Amino acid sequence: MPRETNAAKRARAIEVCERLNRRYGPVECFLDHVSPFRLVISVLLSAQTTDAQVNRVTPELFRRWPTPAALAAATPEQVAEVIHSLGFYKSKARHAVEAAQMIMSDFGGEVPHTMAELTKLPGVGRKTANIVLNVSFGIVEGIAVDTHVNRLAHRMKLSPKTHEAEPLKTEQDLLKILPHEYWRDVNHQWIQFCREICSAKAPKCGECPLVDICPSAPGK
Incomplete structure (x- = not known):
């Protein structure tokens, strides 16, 4: 089987974002906070x-x-x-x-508002910094890849299987194929979707709005 082109991955990644944006629209941060x-x-x-x-x-x-x-x-x-x-x-x-x-x-x-300064704080890695920059300051430098985002990225085969255990590499893969305009909403929309449909143990493929473009769907 020929290796999939980056253009094909990019088209699929954009389609995922477009469909989930139509499904959810802007999704608020799931963590309660006022500052x-x-x-x-x-x-x-x-x-x-x-x-x-x-x-x-x-x-x-x-x-x-x-x-x-x-x-x-x-x-x-x-x-x-x-x-x-x-x-x-x-x-x-x-x-x-x-x-x-x-x-x-x-x-x-x-609270500092640059990636370099935020990641100096004890216990704060790139994922945390991405969320804080995005939600609190409207600065979009990357995509916060948590368990849910990582799962969907790999089920949609937007990142190599060898990167599945390394969220930072998965983030870099997504940043390479997704235009910047899509980065802001990936984290919260993909989390919402994975909680509702694409769960770890029992994904609801029969209800999935992405099933026709999902390389991991049953029968593919």
């Missing part, structure tokens, strides 16, 4: 944890420590008591406090 600082901390806490679980602990977290200055003065042990229902809560508590301390010491109490 860039609270979004940074919420996304940091969401690693390997559902957004719903994070949304259950952040009201008390931000009631106690509503600002970078307040959280910077907390101890990781205090924060861990509040977020103990989350996976990896001890390391997340430490990173949350250290991130708040760096926001205070290095950035004047304001």
